[in-house]
Amino acid sequence: MGTVRKVTVMDLGGLPLSSFAPQDEREELMAAFAAAVYERGLALTCLGEVARRAGVPLEDVKAHWPTPIDCLLDTVAASTQQLFGRVAGAFMEAGDDGPLALHRALGAMLYDLAEAPEMTYLSVVELPRLGPLVYERQDRMLDLFCELLDGGFAALDEAPPSREIVSLCIGGGLWEVIYRHAAQHTLHELPEALPALSYVCVSTFFGVDEALRVGMLRRVGGEEGWAMT
Numbered sequence: 001m002g003t004v005r006k007v008t009v010m011d012l013g014g015l016p017l018s019s020f021a022p023q024d025e026r027e028e029l030m031a032a033f034a035a036a037v038y039e040r041g042l043a044l045t046c047l048g049e050v051a052r053r054a055g056v057p058l059e060d061v062k063a064h065w066p067t068p069i070d071c072l073l074d075t076v077a078a079s080t081q082q083l084f085g086r087v088a089g090a091f092m093e094a095g096d097d098g099p100l101a102l103h104r105a106l107g108a109m110l111y112d113l114a115e116a117p118e119m120t121y122l123s124v125v126e127l128p129r130l131g132p133l134v135y136e137r138q139d140r141m142l143d144l145f146c147e148l149l150d151g152g153f154a155a156l157d158e159a160p161p162s163r164e165i166v167s168l169c170i171g172g173g174l175w176e177v178i179y180r181h182a183a184q185h186t187l188h189e190l191p192e193a194l195p196a197l198s199y200v201c202v203s204t205f206f207g208v209d210e211a212l213r214v215g216m217l218r219r220v221g222g223e224e225g226w227a228m229t
Helices: 025-040 047-053 058-062 067-091 098-117 119-157 163-183 187-206 208-215
Strands: 218-221 226-227
Touching: 025 047, 025 067, 025 119, 047 058, 047 067, 067 098, 067 119, 098 119, 098 163, 098 187, 098 208, 098 218, 119 163, 119 187, 163 187, 187 208
Parallel strands: none
Antiparallel strands: 218 226
Protein backbone atom coordinates (compact mmCIF):
# COMPACT_ATOMS: atom_id res chain seq x y z
CA MET A 1 0.00 0.00 0.00
CA GLY A 2 1.03 3.58 -0.50
CA THR A 3 1.99 6.02 2.23
CA VAL A 4 -1.09 7.68 3.69
CA ARG A 5 -1.00 11.44 4.21
CA LYS A 6 -2.43 12.25 7.63
CA VAL A 7 -5.79 13.98 7.15
CA THR A 8 -7.72 15.71 9.92
CA VAL A 9 -10.58 18.17 9.99
CA MET A 10 -7.96 20.91 9.93
CA ASP A 11 -7.96 20.21 6.21
CA LEU A 12 -11.52 21.54 6.08
CA GLY A 13 -10.28 25.06 6.62
CA GLY A 14 -9.22 25.94 10.14
CA LEU A 15 -11.40 23.63 12.22
CA PRO A 16 -9.77 22.16 15.35
CA LEU A 17 -7.56 19.11 15.05
CA SER A 18 -9.52 15.94 15.71
CA SER A 19 -9.04 13.99 18.94
CA PHE A 20 -9.38 10.77 16.94
CA ALA A 21 -5.91 9.25 16.99
CA PRO A 22 -5.21 6.88 14.06
CA GLN A 23 -3.07 3.92 15.07
CA ASP A 24 -2.26 2.59 11.60
CA GLU A 25 -2.74 3.25 7.88
CA ARG A 26 -6.26 1.84 7.92
CA GLU A 27 -7.32 4.31 10.59
CA GLU A 28 -5.60 7.13 8.68
CA LEU A 29 -7.96 6.31 5.82
CA MET A 30 -10.86 6.38 8.26
CA ALA A 31 -9.82 9.90 9.27
CA ALA A 32 -9.81 10.95 5.61
CA PHE A 33 -13.24 9.42 5.11
CA ALA A 34 -14.71 11.09 8.20
CA ALA A 35 -13.33 14.48 7.18
CA ALA A 36 -14.88 14.11 3.71
CA VAL A 37 -18.29 13.08 5.07
CA TYR A 38 -18.28 15.91 7.62
CA GLU A 39 -17.72 18.39 4.79
CA ARG A 40 -19.82 16.84 2.00
CA GLY A 41 -22.24 14.35 3.57
CA LEU A 42 -22.23 10.58 3.07
CA ALA A 43 -24.35 10.70 -0.09
CA LEU A 44 -21.70 12.80 -1.84
CA THR A 45 -18.66 10.93 -0.53
CA CYS A 46 -17.15 8.12 -2.58
CA LEU A 47 -14.10 5.99 -1.90
CA GLY A 48 -12.31 7.83 -4.67
CA GLU A 49 -12.58 11.01 -2.61
CA VAL A 50 -11.04 9.20 0.34
CA ALA A 51 -8.16 8.02 -1.84
CA ARG A 52 -7.64 11.55 -3.18
CA ARG A 53 -7.54 13.10 0.27
CA ALA A 54 -5.23 10.41 1.62
CA GLY A 55 -2.97 10.51 -1.42
CA VAL A 56 -3.16 6.79 -2.14
CA PRO A 57 -4.49 4.69 -5.04
CA LEU A 58 -8.19 3.85 -4.95
CA GLU A 59 -7.31 0.15 -4.84
CA ASP A 60 -5.67 0.69 -1.45
CA VAL A 61 -8.93 2.03 -0.02
CA LYS A 62 -11.06 -0.70 -1.61
CA ALA A 63 -8.76 -3.31 -0.12
CA HIS A 64 -10.29 -2.34 3.25
CA TRP A 65 -13.88 -1.45 2.30
CA PRO A 66 -15.85 -2.28 -0.85
CA THR A 67 -18.35 0.55 -0.27
CA PRO A 68 -18.60 3.83 1.67
CA ILE A 69 -21.16 2.23 4.01
CA ASP A 70 -18.66 -0.46 4.97
CA CYS A 71 -16.14 2.29 5.68
CA LEU A 72 -18.73 4.19 7.73
CA LEU A 73 -19.54 1.18 9.93
CA ASP A 74 -15.87 0.38 10.49
CA THR A 75 -14.97 4.01 11.24
CA VAL A 76 -17.76 4.47 13.76
CA ALA A 77 -16.72 1.28 15.53
CA ALA A 78 -13.09 2.41 15.78
CA SER A 79 -13.92 5.93 16.99
CA THR A 80 -16.44 4.61 19.52
CA GLN A 81 -13.84 2.24 20.94
CA GLN A 82 -11.40 5.13 21.43
CA LEU A 83 -14.12 7.32 22.96
CA PHE A 84 -15.26 4.82 25.54
CA GLY A 85 -11.69 3.93 26.44
CA ARG A 86 -11.08 7.53 27.42
CA VAL A 87 -14.45 7.82 29.17
CA ALA A 88 -13.80 4.67 31.20
CA GLY A 89 -10.37 6.01 32.13
CA ALA A 90 -11.87 9.26 33.41
CA PHE A 91 -14.44 7.30 35.41
CA MET A 92 -11.83 5.09 37.06
CA GLU A 93 -9.53 7.98 37.94
CA ALA A 94 -12.15 9.40 40.32
CA GLY A 95 -11.69 6.44 42.65
CA ASP A 96 -14.44 5.76 45.15
CA ASP A 97 -16.18 9.11 44.69
CA GLY A 98 -19.25 7.94 42.72
CA PRO A 99 -20.72 11.39 41.91
CA LEU A 100 -17.33 12.70 40.80
CA ALA A 101 -16.69 9.58 38.70
CA LEU A 102 -19.99 9.99 36.87
CA HIS A 103 -19.44 13.71 36.36
CA ARG A 104 -15.91 13.24 35.04
CA ALA A 105 -17.01 10.43 32.73
CA LEU A 106 -19.72 12.66 31.28
CA GLY A 107 -17.23 15.48 30.91
CA ALA A 108 -14.71 13.25 29.15
CA MET A 109 -17.44 12.11 26.77
CA LEU A 110 -18.65 15.61 25.91
CA TYR A 111 -15.16 17.05 25.44
CA ASP A 112 -14.09 14.08 23.32
CA LEU A 113 -17.17 14.29 21.11
CA ALA A 114 -16.64 18.03 20.69
CA GLU A 115 -13.00 17.54 19.77
CA ALA A 116 -13.77 14.89 17.15
CA PRO A 117 -16.69 16.59 15.35
CA GLU A 118 -16.26 14.58 12.17
CA MET A 119 -16.46 11.26 14.05
CA THR A 120 -19.39 12.43 16.16
CA TYR A 121 -21.24 13.52 13.02
CA LEU A 122 -20.74 10.07 11.50
CA SER A 123 -22.03 8.33 14.63
CA VAL A 124 -25.11 10.36 15.48
CA VAL A 125 -26.22 11.89 12.16
CA GLU A 126 -25.11 9.69 9.26
CA LEU A 127 -25.21 6.28 10.97
CA PRO A 128 -28.91 6.42 11.99
CA ARG A 129 -29.89 7.25 8.41
CA LEU A 130 -28.97 3.70 7.43
CA GLY A 131 -32.07 2.46 9.26
CA PRO A 132 -32.48 -1.17 10.39
CA LEU A 133 -28.95 -1.99 9.29
CA VAL A 134 -27.55 -0.13 12.30
CA TYR A 135 -30.19 -0.38 15.03
CA GLU A 136 -28.21 -3.09 16.81
CA ARG A 137 -25.05 -0.99 16.65
CA GLN A 138 -26.86 2.02 18.13
CA ASP A 139 -28.18 -0.16 20.94
CA ARG A 140 -24.65 -1.31 21.73
CA MET A 141 -23.43 2.29 21.86
CA LEU A 142 -26.19 3.20 24.32
CA ASP A 143 -25.45 0.07 26.35
CA LEU A 144 -21.83 1.16 26.69
CA PHE A 145 -22.93 4.49 28.12
CA CYS A 146 -25.47 2.91 30.44
CA GLU A 147 -22.71 0.78 31.98
CA LEU A 148 -21.43 4.02 33.51
CA LEU A 149 -24.67 4.21 35.49
CA ASP A 150 -24.04 0.92 37.30
CA GLY A 151 -22.36 2.66 40.22
CA GLY A 152 -25.30 5.02 40.52
CA PHE A 153 -27.82 2.21 40.64
CA ALA A 154 -25.71 0.49 43.29
CA ALA A 155 -25.83 3.64 45.45
CA LEU A 156 -29.63 3.78 45.52
CA ASP A 157 -31.29 2.72 48.76
CA GLU A 158 -34.10 1.12 46.78
CA ALA A 159 -34.13 -0.22 43.23
CA PRO A 160 -36.06 1.94 40.73
CA PRO A 161 -39.28 0.58 39.16
CA SER A 162 -37.34 -0.22 35.98
CA ARG A 163 -33.58 0.09 35.75
CA GLU A 164 -33.75 -0.33 31.98
CA ILE A 165 -36.22 2.53 31.50
CA VAL A 166 -34.24 4.88 33.76
CA SER A 167 -31.10 4.10 31.76
CA LEU A 168 -32.92 4.67 28.47
CA CYS A 169 -34.33 7.99 29.67
CA ILE A 170 -30.91 9.28 30.67
CA GLY A 171 -29.09 7.80 27.68
CA GLY A 172 -31.75 8.93 25.22
CA GLY A 173 -31.72 12.47 26.58
CA LEU A 174 -27.96 12.65 26.31
CA TRP A 175 -28.12 11.28 22.76
CA GLU A 176 -30.62 13.99 21.76
CA VAL A 177 -28.40 16.77 23.10
CA ILE A 178 -25.41 15.40 21.19
CA TYR A 179 -27.47 14.90 18.04
CA ARG A 180 -28.70 18.49 17.99
CA HIS A 181 -25.18 19.86 18.28
CA ALA A 182 -23.89 17.48 15.61
CA ALA A 183 -26.72 18.22 13.16
CA GLN A 184 -26.24 21.96 13.60
CA HIS A 185 -22.41 21.71 13.41
CA THR A 186 -22.10 23.31 16.87
CA LEU A 187 -20.25 20.49 18.60
CA HIS A 188 -17.63 22.97 19.82
CA GLU A 189 -20.36 24.21 22.19
CA LEU A 190 -21.21 20.73 23.53
CA PRO A 191 -19.05 20.93 26.70
CA GLU A 192 -21.20 23.88 27.82
CA ALA A 193 -24.00 21.35 28.40
CA LEU A 194 -21.95 19.48 31.03
CA PRO A 195 -23.37 21.20 34.17
CA ALA A 196 -26.99 20.51 33.16
CA LEU A 197 -26.40 16.94 31.99
CA SER A 198 -24.32 16.17 35.05
CA TYR A 199 -27.03 17.59 37.31
CA VAL A 200 -29.65 15.27 35.81
CA CYS A 201 -27.46 12.18 35.98
CA VAL A 202 -25.82 12.73 39.36
CA SER A 203 -28.94 13.97 41.18
CA THR A 204 -30.91 10.95 39.96
CA PHE A 205 -28.62 8.59 41.84
CA PHE A 206 -26.82 10.60 44.51
CA GLY A 207 -29.13 13.53 45.26
CA VAL A 208 -29.12 17.25 44.57
CA ASP A 209 -26.38 18.16 47.07
CA GLU A 210 -23.90 15.81 45.43
CA ALA A 211 -24.91 17.02 41.98
CA LEU A 212 -24.20 20.60 43.02
CA ARG A 213 -20.90 19.62 44.63
CA VAL A 214 -19.41 18.16 41.47
CA GLY A 215 -21.45 19.99 38.86
CA MET A 216 -19.24 23.05 38.51
CA LEU A 217 -16.05 21.11 37.93
CA ARG A 218 -14.74 21.72 34.42
CA ARG A 219 -11.71 20.44 32.57
CA VAL A 220 -8.86 22.96 32.60
CA GLY A 221 -5.43 22.72 31.05
CA GLY A 222 -6.05 19.45 29.23
CA GLU A 223 -7.54 16.09 30.10
CA GLU A 224 -5.85 15.70 33.48
CA GLY A 225 -6.90 18.98 35.12
CA TRP A 226 -10.32 19.61 36.65
CA ALA A 227 -11.28 22.67 38.74
CA MET A 228 -14.24 24.73 39.87
CA THR A 229 -15.48 27.33 37.37
